[in-house]
Amino acid sequence: MENPFAEEPKPTAAWLWQVFTGIGLVILLGLHFIANHFIAKGGLRDFADVVAYLRNPVILVLEILFLLCVTSHALLGVRAILVDLGLSEQAEKRVSQALTLLGVLTVGYGLWVTWAVIR
Amino acid sequence: MKTLEVALQIFRYKPHESAHYDTFTVEVAETAHVIDAIDAVWAVHDRSLTFRRACHHSSCGSCALLINKVEKLPCITRVTKVWDGRTPVRLDPLRNFPIVSDLVVDVTAFFQRMSAANMEITRDAEPSLPLTVEDFAIAGVPPKAVQIPDNLSRFNRFENCIECGICMSACPTMAADEKFLGPAGLAAIYRARQKTAEPRTVAHLLGLADGEHGVWRCHSAFECTEACPQAVDPAGKIMALRRELTARRFKQFWKR
Amino acid sequence: MTALKYPKVQRAGRWFDVRRRRLGMWAYAVNRITGIGLVVYLYLHLAVLSLLSRGPETWDSFVSMARSPFYLSLDVILLAGILIHGLNGLRIALTGFDVGVRQQKMLFGVLMLGAAILLAVAALKIFGG
Numbered sequence: 001m002e003n004p005f006a007e008e009p010k011p012t013a014a015w016l017w018q019v020f021t022g023i024g025l026v027i028l029l030g031l032h033f034i035a036n037h038f039i040a041k042g043g044l045r046d047f048a049d050v051v052a053y054l055r056n057p058v059i060l061v062l063e064i065l066f067l068l069c070v071t072s073h074a075l076l077g078v079r080a081i082l083v084d085l086g087l088s089e090q091a092e093k094r095v096s097q098a099l100t101l102l103g104v105l106t107v108g109y110g111l112w113v114t115w116a117v118i119r
Numbered sequence: 120m121k122t123l124e125v126a127l128q129i130f131r132y133k134p135h136e137s138a139h140y141d142t143f144t145v146e147v148a149e150t151a152h153v154i155d156a157i158d159a160v161w162a163v164h165d166r167s168l169t170f171r172r173a174c175h176h177s178s179c180g181s182c183a184l185l186i187n188k189v190e191k192l193p194c195i196t197r198v199t200k201v202w203d204g205r206t207p208v209r210l211d212p213l214r215n216f217p218i219v220s221d222l223v224v225d226v227t228a229f230f231q232r233m234s235a236a237n238m239e240i241t242r243d244a245e246p247s248l249p250l251t252v253e254d255f256a257i258a259g260v261p262p263k264a265v266q267i268p269d270n271l272s273r274f275n276r277f278e279n280c281i282e283c284g285i286c287m288s289a290c291p292t293m294a295a296d297e298k299f300l301g302p303a304g305l306a307a308i309y310r311a312r313q314k315t316a317e318p319r320t321v322a323h324l325l326g327l328a329d330g331e332h333g334v335w336r337c338h339s340a341f342e343c344t345e346a347c348p349q350a351v352d353p354a355g356k357i358m359a360l361r362r363e364l365t366a367r368r369f370k371q372f373w374k375r
Numbered sequence: 376m377t378a379l380k381y382p383k384v385q386r387a388g389r390w391f392d393v394r395r396r397r398l399g400m401w402a403y404a405v406n407r408i409t410g411i412g413l414v415v416y417l418y419l420h421l422a423v424l425s426l427l428s429r430g431p432e433t434w435d436s437f438v439s440m441a442r443s444p445f446y447l448s449l450d451v452i453l454l455a456g457i458l459i460h461g462l463n464g465l466r467i468a469l470t471g472f473d474v475g476v477r478q479q480k481m482l483f484g485v486l487m488l489g490a491a492i493l494l495a496v497a498a499l500k501i502f503g504g
Binding site for chain 2: 400
């Protein structure tokens, strides 16, 4: 009888990316939070404040990195939960593809909103 | 000898019948272990009760089951520890294994995992396997004609793991993913890896652990280490494998 | 041997059943639940940010609504979720690389205490102005 556990599977890096984006978020989310809610007067930025904030190139880069990190981490997390539902290999592939697409759309949307503000 | 009466509520399942619970009351010695109470149920009340037991001292791993919903070895769990005098002691088979009958689960896939990590059970190799020239001499084989297989050491293992399956039952990822190597399988890979320095074997063992259903699937619940009756610490072994695999990836990355 | 029909083995919702489970399992369940909450929040937040594309009036009126005590309370709950998920996540990262595995329970206690302190400080700032 063939032993299904004896074949070397494809290596996977999803968990590693989850951890790296997570650590990235501790820093980037921390910065995002402090900049938007503790430095900003009154704890919230009105429209003019948001424009000035995002027009700063350092801030812009950090916020885009943050967007990439948080979207990856969130969707990798969703993937982990869905994969735990006991899906077939086919279904797992479809889930990964769908979440990748959702991730691209999310980042694209975030970039569009940012562009709409700073132009 | 002081005795006590204990009530047991036991999971029952036979193929072609639906699962249910039966409650039995038996009299056992005050110092009895839960396995003695199960024996008594079988002997006195219901000969169709199916369960595994052997050594009665936590070295064979046969009797593992759930006592009051927690994984334990009934052979070393005293009745007085789990019986409060009123609520029947609840007995269920291990989780995450197919149920054959009552408290017996199908452990085929479990031993396939162990075998994949080079940890086969070789019952007929112990202790009747001739290990020395003297052993062969007793059987009348002259010394010059003796041929002892040179990988004999794999038939003699000294390790904490008794292959009871308790960690697999306690693991939430085993519940979700039937292809997961599981704490027992991954701890076995770790032990096998520690025993060898041969690069191809090491690469193969680490490769087994490196997939979607290997070390990366663990969600750090640590239930396996908590439940293990033999201090195997499967969670620690999984984390050690992760560290080694990550270090290897970094090294490969820098070498490129 | 004919194949027997066993009762179903795999239970996907098993991670949710923390009864009689130990600390590590509780931490895992809490991380999952806060994670789900935060994903929901992420998309709500991104949706709200679309108001920025409608110009200053729309955004500024939203901001004044967001200053209400009700909203601020929601923010504190959000922050609790972030701190629990993030700090426990650090524990998962550390133990996942074989650091502090033997001390994982104490690590949880220390990090959650840290979360509670940070949350208290933040709540004071949020409501204190």
